[in-house]
Amino acid sequence: MAKITLDNVTKNWGETQVLKPMNLAIENGEFVAILGPSGCGKSTTLFLLAGLYAPSAGEIAFDGHNVNRIDARDRNVGIVFQSYALYPNLTVRENIAFPLRFKTMGKEEVVRRVEEAANLVQISALLDRRPSQLSGGQQQRVALARALVKEPNILLLDEPLSNLDATLRITMRAELKSIQRRLGFTTLIVTHDQIEAITMADRIICMNNGEIAQIGTPDDLYRCPNNLFVAGFIGTPPMNLLKGEADGRCLQIANASFDLDAECAGAVTFGLRPEDIALVSPEAAQLQGEVVTVEPMGREVFYTIDTPAGLIHALEYGEAVRHAPGAKVGISCKSDLTLVFDACGNRIADLHADFSNHAEVSARVLEPAN
Amino acid sequence: MSNFQIRPHRPARPLLYLAPAIALLAVFFLAPIVVNTVIAFTDMGANLRVGEFTFKNFERIVQRDARLPMVLLTTLIYVTATLFIFNVGLGALLAMTSTAIPERLGNFFRGLWLLPRMSPAVLYGILWIWIADPSPSGLLNQVTGTLGLPPINLRNDFPLFLVILANGVVGASFAMVILTSSVRSIPSHLANAARVDGASEWGVLRHVVAPALSQPIRFITIYQALSLMTTYEYILLITGGGPVYDSTPYALYIYRRAFENGAYAYGAALALGLMVIGIAFTLLQWRITNMRSTFAAPKIEVL
Missing domain, CATH: 3.40.50.300 (P-loop containing nucleotide triphosphate hydrolases)
Incomplete structure (x- = not known):
């Protein structure tokens, strides 16, 4: 020893x-x-x-x-x-x-x-x-x-x-x-x-x-x-890594834009784990896309989704295939699980993009009223 | 419509394919043995005439050849010394040292050692004659001369030593080539494991390299023993078997009896003896090296 x-x-x-x-x-x-x-x-x-x-x-x-x-x-x-x-x-x-x-x-x-x-x-x-x-x-x-x-x-x-x-x-x-x-x-x-x-x-x-x-x-x-x-x-299937451009509190990835929770500028890479993604109804999410391929893997189903931000992989637990190819889905994720990397490839600490489920947000907003 | 053409299946004729090989074996290996055996039972001399069929030659071998015990002793010394000191010992040493140094240097070194095998035997013989020349201009005597020693006549005083040395230097290359590939085929992590387990470099040699070489060394020993018993060209070239019969092993003895003394029938009888020893050794090799295990089933179906 x-x-x-x-x-x-x-x-x-x-x-x-x-x-x-x-x-x-x-x-x-x-x-x-x-x-x-x-x-x-x-x-x-x-x-x-x-x-x-x-x-x-x-x-x-x-x-x-x-x-x-x-x-x-x-x-x-x-x-x-x-x-x-x-x-x-x-x-x-x-x-x-x-x-x-x-x-x-x-x-x-x-x-x-x-x-x-x-x-x-x-x-x-x-x-x-x-x-x-x-x-x-x-x-x-x-x-x-x-x-x-x-x-x-x-x-x-x-x-x-x-x-x-x-x-x-x-x-x-x-x-x-x-x-x-x-x-x-x-x-x-x-x-x-x-x-x-x-x-x-x-x-x-x-x-x-x-x-x-x-x-x-x-x-x-x-x-x-x-x-x-x-x-x-680390992680299988690997993390979705999308190249984009940050300007102030706005993150532009291909044809989609998102809100950042802090100021940032320049070329960045945005990271999102397939298993952190929740597929919701299109109107409930910031980002929508069309299911391209569906791969049932037994315990989970692996989807490839074509979005304005590029191809995104998502993993959904459970055996059931809930979305067929061609279906329109919304992509949501808890914001604090999203990652942003700078041009050199280093992670920018405490910077996240808003990928929240609008339905949940509005529910949460409504909550105090109850 | 199918495009298949139905062609009758013709059985292969293995005998036809094997015929050339069988013919070669029959003409160059089997026939000489038969001819030799027949001649051994005649009184054929230099005039090639057969007077009678007789057992005289074998009687002579067993009872009347006074040189034979000496020749057999010479053979034993020559074969064992060349075999163990050079053909196996030096060969293994060369394989191990030339694989331990940088690869290019090792290749160069081994190539160098193979040169005498590639050069004509006569040339190699002449070089040794020059080295051992008894006059002060011989290579060895030039060296001893500078050291203030008297000239040595190797061919006359130490003929057996000289032929063992000359044969051994060439013979070592066979084991060197085979054992080099054996050493190379030892996985490097095996040596690393031994080092981590506490073995010194000597321990690695003993516990990892030596066991891997034991099987090829067994093969080399028997194969080279056989070849040393039957070849004599370097001895003939360097000492001619002399002085008198001092450096004449059995194979050269057969040659000298048959072609120097013109006793063809007697030479043939002696050769039969060598053949018996050869067969015995081959069977021994078959047993010891477990050659059957190296046979593989054919990959194609012929019949």
Whole structure:
């Protein structure tokens, strides 16, 4: 268990800087996800922490001790690789016991620890098999047991679930999380799957192009994305992002205009989550449109709507398809759920557009009269 | 109206397709074995005349050939030393070192090591003769000369050492090429996992690289043992098997008996012995490397 700090850490491969100066502090026992698209530098960060790569500049510290010059084998870090990386010539038992070979430890202690780790990930029955005789899910459990057996300071998971099928992924997600809670290792998971990050991690580090786009709780990233990258990356289906022009308290998007609740000027991008949209009767909303496509997805229905502001995606809960293609609908949304980003792609704090349901507004206005 | 033309299904004739290959095998592999076996039971000499059919040659091998025990010992030393020190040992070392350095340098290095295999055997032989030349102008003696040592006559005093060295330097390239691809096919995350698990670079070599090389090394050992037992051209070129018979392994011994002494029938009988050893080794290879598992079912249906 250790607190991890990164101080202006960079990594260059030749001329290209794959990791821009990175500052980060991860608390003892925290479960953190590094989330980002392929090539954003998330695995590089993980390998830097493991000691498999040396940073080009900056300082990596565990519990305040600089580990820059400490080899991978002396860092007491456990890794689960994406491909599991089990030793093909060793049995499951030998695989799990492998990290203990390099520690001075009695035979009984090794046996005890291996069995403990195997029990923890429920593979006690497989100890005498070889990796080639195991399924993907079982191999993954072996890899996890091997990482846990040496009681690491830090547990690093490199896309551990991406090779599993969908149902197994959900089981392993829950199991990983509960094991982490029980043992309390500082854990970093690298993933490109936002569901994995959101469901498992206490905090998410969202990365793009070798730098941190935002660090925060899953809810922070979802509700208050700092920039367009995070806004577009978090959430499925992705947020509606519409380019427009702000002038004073007026927001012009294509052929539609909206009221802003604060002054603003210049080119902006307006963001609206499909799941925050309520489809109402056309006259009840500021923005009207025509349903173009309807995609029932079981638990919800996904609509694409052609509006004067451009194509807008909306998600409506429930199985019933309430609007047919060609239907006229009004688009409404709670104003405080709308986001506005400036020309550089950064979110403008406390600026929202009025997308309210006129019917509700008038009802609310009428209320005091009652 | 359908556009299909119905054509009668003609059965394929596998024998027809295989005929060229079978003919080649029969003429160049099977026929010589048959001819050799027949000659082994005659008294054929340099005049190529067959006087009688006899078991004399085999009697001579077993009872009267005083050189044979020495030749067999030479063969054993020559094959095992070349095989383990160079063809496997040096080959593996070259594969591991040339994959650990930057790729371009490694490729260059391996290309360099392959040159003698590509150059004519005679040229390679002449180079070694020049290196080992007993006069002070020989390459080795130029080096020892500058160190103030007396000239060495490798071909005369250490002939077996010389042929092992000359064969080994060429022979190592086979294992080098095969093992290089084995080393390359080890996934990098396996070595990384071992490092994180606490292994030193030596530990990575021992626990990750070595296990991956064991299967190809088994194959190389048997294959190269077979090839070392049956080839002799470098030895013939560099020492001629001499002085006397000091650097003559079994295969060269057959050659020298048959073509230097003109005892064709005796040479044929000796060759039969080599063939038996060869077959034994091939069967051993079949068993040890589990070659059947590398067979795959055909992807097309012929019949």
